[in-house]
Amino acid sequence: MNGEAPMSLANKLQFQFMKDLGAPALMALNQAGKKKRAHKPNPDFGPPLKSAKRLKEIMSRHYFLARYARGARPVAWVTSGAPVELLRAFGFYTIYPENHGALCGAQKMGTKLCQAAEEHGYHPDLCSYARIDLGHHFTGLTPAGRLPKPDLLFASNNICQTVLYWYKALAHYWNVPFLLFDTPYNFRDITDSDISFMSAQLREMIPALERVSGQKFSMERFQEVVNLAHDTSALWGQVLATMSHRPAPMTIFDAFVHLAPVVSLRGLPVSQAYYQLLLAELQERVSKGIGAVTNENKRLMWDNIAIWYKVRDYAELFASKGMNFVAATYTNAWAETIHNLDPAQPFESMAKAYGLVILNNNLNHRLNLMEQMIKDYQVDGLVIHSARSCKPYSVGQYDMKRLLMERLNVPSVVIEADITDSRHYSEEQAQVRLEAFFEALES
Amino acid sequence: MDRQEYLRSQKEDKGRKVCGVFPAQYPKEILWALNLAPAEIWDPPVSPELAAGHLQPYICSVVRQGLELLLQGKAGVCDAFLFPHTCDSIQNLASVVNDYIGLDKPCHFFYHPKAPHGAAAKVYYQEQLKALARGLEPLAGPLREDELKRRVAQGQRVAELYGQLYGQRAAGRLACSNAGFYQAARRGEYLFPDDLVPYLEGFLQGAQGTAPAGPRVLLSGVLPNPPEILTLLDDLGATVAADDLLACSRRLLIPPSAANDPWQALTEQYFAMPPCSSKGSPFSERLDFILGQCHKSGATGVIFYLVKFCEPELFDVPILTEELKKRGLPCLTLDVELNQGLSGQMSTRVEAFLEMINS
Ligand code: SF4
Ligand code: SF4
Numbered sequence A: 001m002n003g004e005a006p007m008s009l010a011n012k013l014q015f016q017f018m019k020d021l022g023a024p025a026l027m028a029l030n031q032a033g034k035k036k037r038a039h040k041p042n043p044d045f046g047p048p049l050k051s052a053k054r055l056k057e058i059m060s061r062h063y064f065l066a067r068y069a070r071g072a073r074p075v076a077w078v079t080s081g082a083p084v085e086l087l088r089a090f091g092f093y094t095i096y097p098e099n100h101g102a103l104c105g106a107q108k109m110g111t112k113l114c115q116a117a118e119e120h121g122y123h124p125d126l127c128s129y130a131r132i133d134l135g136h137h138f139t140g141l142t143p144a145g146r147l148p149k150p151d152l153l154f155a156s157n158n159i160c161q162t163v164l165y166w167y168k169a170l171a172h173y174w175n176v177p178f179l180l181f182d183t184p185y186n187f188r189d190i191t192d193s194d195i196s197f198m199s200a201q202l203r204e205m206i207p208a209l210e211r212v213s214g215q216k217f218s219m220e221r222f223q224e225v226v227n228l229a230h231d232t233s234a235l236w237g238q239v240l241a242t243m244s245h246r247p248a249p250m251t252i253f254d255a256f257v258h259l260a261p262v263v264s265l266r267g268l269p270v271s272q273a274y275y276q277l278l279l280a281e282l283q284e285r286v287s288k289g290i291g292a293v294t295n296e297n298k299r300l301m302w303d304n305i306a307i308w309y310k311v312r313d314y315a316e317l318f319a320s321k322g323m324n325f326v327a328a329t330y331t332n333a334w335a336e337t338i339h340n341l342d343p344a345q346p347f348e349s350m351a352k353a354y355g356l357v358i359l360n361n362n363l364n365h366r367l368n369l370m371e372q373m374i375k376d377y378q379v380d381g382l383v384i385h386s387a388r389s390c391k392p393y394s395v396g397q398y399d400m401k402r403l404l405m406e407r408l409n410v411p412s413v414v415i416e417a418d419i420t421d422s423r424h425y426s427e428e429q430a431q432v433r434l435e436a437f438f439e440a441l442e443s
Numbered sequence B: 001m002d003r004q005e006y007l008r009s010q011k012e013d014k015g016r017k018v019c020g021v022f023p024a025q026y027p028k029e030i031l032w033a034l035n036l037a038p039a040e041i042w043d044p045p046v047s048p049e050l051a052a053g054h055l056q057p058y059i060c061s062v063v064r065q066g067l068e069l070l071l072q073g074k075a076g077v078c079d080a081f082l083f084p085h086t087c088d089s090i091q092n093l094a095s096v097v098n099d100y101i102g103l104d105k106p107c108h109f110f111y112h113p114k115a116p117h118g119a120a121a122k123v124y125y126q127e128q129l130k131a132l133a134r135g136l137e138p139l140a141g142p143l144r145e146d147e148l149k150r151r152v153a154q155g156q157r158v159a160e161l162y163g164q165l166y167g168q169r170a171a172g173r174l175a176c177s178n179a180g181f182y183q184a185a186r187r188g189e190y191l192f193p194d195d196l197v198p199y200l201e202g203f204l205q206g207a208q209g210t211a212p213a214g215p216r217v218l219l220s221g222v223l224p225n226p227p228e229i230l231t232l233l234d235d236l237g238a239t240v241a242a243d244d245l246l247a248c249s250r251r252l253l254i255p256p257s258a259a260n261d262p263w264q265a266l267t268e269q270y271f272a273m274p275p276c277s278s279k280g281s282p283f284s285e286r287l288d289f290i291l292g293q294c295h296k297s298g299a300t301g302v303i304f305y306l307v308k309f310c311e312p313e314l315f316d317v318p319i320l321t322e323e324l325k326k327r328g329l330p331c332l333t334l335d336v337e338l339n340q341g342l343s344g345q346m347s348t349r350v351e352a353f354l355e356m357i358n359s
Helices: A009-035 A051-066 A097-106 A110-119 A128-139 A162-174 A192-213 A219-244 A252-258 A260-264 A269-288 A308-320 A329-336 A346-355 A363-376 A397-408 A427-442 B003-012 B028-033 B061-071 B088-100 B119-140 B145-170 B178-189 B193-206 B228-235 B262-272 B283-297 B311-326 B344-358
Strands: A075-078 A093-095 A152-156 A178-181 A298-303 A323-328 A381-387 A412-417 B017-021 B036-040 B080-084 B107-110 B216-221 B239-245 B301-307 B331-336
Touching: A009 A051, A051 A093, A051 A252, A051 A260, A051 A269, A097 A110, A097 A128, A097 A260, A097 A308, A110 A128, A128 A162, A152 A162, A152 A192, A162 A178, A162 B311, A178 A192, A192 A346, A192 B119, A219 A252, A219 A260, A219 A269, A219 A323, A219 A329, A219 A346, A252 A260, A252 A308, A252 A323, A252 A329, A260 A269, A260 A329, A298 A329, A298 A363, A308 A323, A323 A329, A323 A363, A329 A363, A363 A397, A363 B088, A381 A397, A381 A427, A397 A412, A397 B088, A412 A427, B003 B017, B003 B036, B017 B119, B028 B036, B028 B119, B028 B145, B028 B262, B036 B119, B061 B088, B080 B088, B080 B119, B088 B107, B107 B119, B119 B262, B145 B178, B145 B193, B145 B239, B145 B262, B145 B283, B178 B193, B178 B228, B178 B239, B216 B283, B228 B239, B228 B344, B239 B283, B283 B311, B301 B311, B301 B344, B311 B331, B331 B344
Parallel strands: A075 A093, A075 A152, A152 A178, A298 A323, A298 A381, A381 A412, B017 B036, B017 B080, B080 B107, B216 B239, B216 B301, B301 B331
Antiparallel strands: none
């Protein structure tokens, strides 16, 4: 017997009620409260993005409805690189612990939750997204109100092996089924054998997904979702591409936040509609020459996941110097390989799209990609976040820094930090390094 | 003959090429069949100098020491390198070496599917075996199927001998020190099977006797390094009666396959190997294995001897410890760096632990 929740009519009705009435009412209340707390505009930034309001509504609604999902919809906890399209075809309500980890980090709850996991034996050297999530498991603490327990855990090791170890632990604690989409690392090029292996795994998962969700697999529905995910990710790619304009209409720090729907709601109409809205706004800004940073004079690239507890500080610091981050390998990850998605061949194309993501690809690929992005986005300098949590993203950065300097003469700085655990951030060290970087940029 | 001399003699006297192999799991039999001598790189005794320019301080010392060996030019005996996909750190190390540091030797990669394994994983594993063989052929010449078959049989003999070695130890019928046991067991990291088989046979014969009567423990983790843990246990009259080490029992205790086809035999053997954190084996399997080993060997406590920053192991330990304790097996966890010895505080903790399990 495992821990899947039986679907009940009462839960379904409650969920539907909240979806139709409860969530909109809550959003309205929330907004009313927010209006009173408007921030004083910072002259270093252009006008704020109007779409941000809609983004907030979407994500708040997603987390709000999550509280009522268990027992009404099958619930899956999913890693950011997993092929969620397959789960969408079965109607799963999905929770992204990494996105939740980022939320905890941004709200400065990361360290507290990490410590809760450490009290249960999880070493402080382990990925802090995992520790936050395990800390949440042990304490129930979250800035999102409440997260529904999963009926299924779904991970792909295309971003790291960490998720395999982490989800395996969750599966043990909750006694729920765990599905792994195993993506062989591309030491060189992806092979036909890799693609067959990955697509066969997706097919093998169908009986388990049918059992947990209580729904039959529909190829037609699956293809629709794949199509939607393709279009959404393509829109996300277009959103990012607007930053190749001078001045860039948004910053990478905006993009870190605005990528939430493509990560967490990919394959749902709401995320596609959101990026249409955002893209239209950005295009309008481009046509009017409105920049995200008032006096954009240097254009930068970010490597690795954000330092979530420093996003605002960094945004302000760089903007005050007329520096704008216009590209990041991280935000690009949800646009880069998605052109491979093809509803006519959903399994094979998903294998390619998900098997080729940046962290599952060799470092030569990463270097070439960065070189291309530096050229496309006219980047003057690079900030490399060496994230203690994330070995697959971080190992190789020192050489990358050297090679980019040799090849393109682009100065860069390495900031030793962590994505959410602020105990690994030294303000003093970062300041010293950033000062030297600013000097190198000016010279 | 020490390891370096042995590997040089493999080249000079036997005309074999040498392949440096990073941790952990790979199909040795294919290398043997290609007349390649595998030389595993786990904990080379090199002083840290150059690797810090390429790796962050939060990367494990297995990866750091391995890279250090290459950067200091001390792996000159190797004609090629093989990186099995063990963890994120080894994965990226492989790419740093292949793509960034300009090493002029061929690098190969071997991916093994992660658990939970479905039917596709078995098909894929076999394809990976064949792809590895094809990849090594330009260096080693064509692989002959009959030679592979012979080497698979030889691999089964090696596994049988390791099985006996572990079995004798578990039964208390080996009169050798902990340090001596692992010196012998780890010879398989570089001896060619033609030499390894007689070596293990000789060792088994020579070490027959009665084990000391002191406390018996199971050692878990990646590898028995720093080796001071072994001498400390020896000094305290304790026996490592069984292990769950990634470098040792998890790779050495391989149940033989009866398949006639060598590719099939290698595939079946891989999936029958003891569970391992690096493969994502479920906790139930890991617990069954550890408990089974303790039961067979009379070990009454478990020491987790962990390489600092080793994600696969560090993630498994909290649940393993909790479950083992529930079943009455006390556990001790030690975080270590390769070749750095044991601190006085750690030695005291080991001593106290042994007293506790012996009382
Ligand atoms: S931060 Fe890195 S290690 Fe942690 S879950 Fe994300 S990709 Fe994996
Ligand atoms: S010690 Fe752990 S992290 Fe390091 S190479 Fe071995 S398995 Fe990987």
